[in-house]
Amino acid sequence: MHHFVPTTISLLVISLHLLRTSSQATPPPTSNGYNCSSDRSIYPCQAYALYRAGADPTLLDLASVGDLFGVSRLSLARASNLTATSPLVPGQPLLVPLTCACSSNLSYFPVSYRIAPGDTYYLVSSKNFGNLTSYPVVEVVNPSLVPTNLSVGVDVVFPIFCQCPTTKNGSLAIVTYSFQVGDTFASIASEFGTDVQSLVSLNGKEASVQAYTTILVPVSRIPPPVITRAVVPQPPSTASVPPSTVSAESGNGRRKGVVVGLAVALGIIGLLWLVSLLGLLLVWRRRRRWEEERGKRSNKYRGGGGGGGGGGERRFERSTSDDKLMADISEWLDKYKVYRIEELMEATGGFSEGSLIQGSVYKGLMDGEVYAIKKMKWNARDELKILQKVNHTNLVKLEGFCIEPDAGTCYLIYEYIENGSLHSWLHDRGRAHKLDWRARLRIALDLAHGLQYIHEHTWPRVVHKDIKSSNVLLDSKMRAKVANFGLAKSGCNAVTTHIVGTQGYVAPEYLVDGLVTTKMDVFAYGVVLLELVSGREAVSEGEILWMEVEGIFENKDGRVEGRIMAWMDKALMMGEQSMSMDSVVNVMHIARACLQKDPAKRPSMVDVAYTLSKADELFSDFSEDGLMVGSGDIVAR
Known part of the structure; x- marks a missing residue:
């Protein structure tokens, strides 16, 4: 609960900023990408791109942005200091992890994009990918396609510009950033925790950089301050608006907008509080049910409570251990199914030799589905932490787990892989x-x-x-x-x-x-x-x-x-x-x-x-x- 208030405050700040943000026409980008470094041994490397949610208005969730760039939602969330289920708002900065490689002397991360009706290289580069690539380079990378005659459904490689750090700049990674109207090297250095001279060494003098082209920003930590501060686009300066158009009426409109924005933000806060309370209630109910089942198992296998002071002391020690186990697993109660030991015993015939697959892994049938059940001492916390962050077709999937506190045993229930090793x-x-x-x-x-x-x-x-x-x-x-x-x-x-x-x-x-x-x-x-x-x-x-x-x-x-x-x-x-x-x-x-x-x-x-x-x-x-x-x-x- 104590992590919730800063999150809601950040959402409120973002909401208020958005009320002041106006859309701007984007001129055609002129970036020509980056040539590979003469030191080819630095490729491939881990690189990043700063992407603003809402560059494509239909992409306002991590899954959609991850699909666009061909990266996992989890890796996108980790790099962007978010959870995998975090909602997004237009303008929210996201750090997209890229595997930067060298191909035909161009340094880029290839993203496969399927052409939809109305798409052009320019529109997709600027609208969908937020000017992190440019249409002239898309043409170079796709020499067999005719830009003026794209078939709907054809796959096009869009090269997301990137570069690998060298021993000279000594940075942890390099972030590709689309230079915006109003940006300066000084403001960008502040947002990314770097210095102006480092920007100049990678991009040349500031005066040579045009709006909506990309620059390279060296960073010494991930995520950089621009992510952790939840920076959103700043409003355009009123200096660019003719004085006659700035009236009392527009001021009243802005005040009304702020009131509406506050109401929306407070509504969001209330909704998030409600979701949080419901989540806590769900965890509490699962914990209570788990404790009731544990009590039933204890009575079944121990024949009820023991007598005498010694028995009371032993029950106290078990209770303390159970509380620790519950604290260890509580964060996964909503992510995996929690099985009862009786279910596993029935599924495996009491963990019989006939059910043994190999080592301490047994084959079990539950609810008409076959599972692989791994029996181990209670040291599965690290394995659970790893498994909850991975999800890929070439990794065996974890379906659930079971804790048997009295025996100090944990069971991990995996999908069953038919043909063995x-x-x-x-x-x-x-x-x-x-x-x-x-x-x-x-x-x-x-x-x-x-x-x-x-x-x-x-x-x-x-x-x-x-x-x-x-x-x-x-x-x-x-x-x-x-x-x-x-x-x-x-x-x-x-x-x-x-x-x-x-x-x-x-x-x-x-x-x-x-x-x-x-x-x-x-x-x-x-x-x-x-x-x-x-x-x-x-x-x-x-x-x-x-x-x-x-x-x-x-x-x-x-x-x-x-x-x-x-x-x-x-x-x-x-x-x-x-x-x-x-x-x-x-x-x-x-x-x-x-x-x-x-x-x-x-x-x-x-x-x-x-x-x-x-x-x-x-x-x-x-x-x-x-x-x-x-x-x-x-x-x-």
Whole structure:
């Protein structure tokens, strides 16, 4: 509740500012974008763009703005100092996270936009994207399209201008900003927490910057002050209005507008208070119901209350523990279904051996749906915190959880993935030949997309820390999903002395220095690629798989393809499988890059996903729905 009042005050301030804001005609932008830096090693990088909500009047919620730019609502909310469900008002500044890359000597973030009736390059650039790109560059990036003859429904790439920081400017990131009428370098420096000289060094002198073109703003923290202060557009100066038009009548109109604005703002405040109270009531009711169920379970399994002073003392200790557990999980009560232990016991036959999938994960049937139920001691808080901020088709989805306080046990209930782990398919010689190269390539790309999401579209970034073939699950269509976030860490570039992981997948810098970064996931991903190609275990009879890669490439005899063919999984040679050795060699090159001992030399998952998608084009006949599983076999659909 104590975070609510500042929010409502901010809304009131924004509402009053909006009453004074008038629309202005936007002249055609003349930005020509930014050339790539001579140091290409800085690409790709994390960059941002300052976008004003309401630039397109139909986009006044985070989901719509995220869809426009092709970024997740959560990453947009994190960067913009908002919650995922925060309402927006016209003019509200949003920080859009971009993965800035270099293509054809242009530095930009590509956004795919589907042309609607009436759209032109200019209108979409200025109206929809708020002048963060410009129509001349859109033409350059889409050479096969005719700007004056755009078909409705055609996809056009709109390059959102961006740039990567270099060691010279020393900034954390660079924000692309559309220069507005009335802006000065001094005002922009104040809004973003930088200095005028830094703006000049990136953009040239202020006099050379035209309105509605983009400038680059270096920032030392995310979000910058322009976001945390909830800055909204300032009203146009009355100096630009002829004196004859400023009358007492217009003054009265403004006063009436302020009164109306106050009434609207107070109404919004009242509504938000009501929503907050209803939310608290819902949490209280769920907590009370949970406590009642816990009491019933305690009576059932303990045969009622114990006698004597010792029993009373034990009940007090359990109550204290229960209160702590409730405090830990209360923030997730409205996000996931809370199951009763009786439901799980019935679904799994009392967690019988017949229901065991692997380790401490059981298969259970509840309400006609099959779930995977992970049983663990009460240490799931960190895993829950990670899982509630991710949502992607290539990540296993959390459906709910259950707490058993007396046993100190937590159960996480996940969607059930029908075909089990990639490890079981690759290393079961009876099934490996059914996993052809097209399926393996698709699995590699799915895994890359899942890791790209947690690395690039979460804030702080998530590092999985335990990528391996047994944590890659395959659904009924043999599409891959990342599972098991038990070791995941939110935030990277940290150092730990507690080394965890699986031999054969752990990055060297993590073993030696305990350094936790997204590049340790990239290393483990490279090992999984080797498993996909070779069909071999990451560690077999003391031999570590990734250490063999350099031997395949180091000889200069030009017979790399032949050595890879001799090294690859013999199951890939069985049957009449369509396979390109060029594709296999490309995947081996990607794996080799991921396994560089220096983490700085490894590619990001953005690079990997892009390169693999090009390799996937070798199989243009491959359909996402082209593989189905029946009776444990892959069959053509």
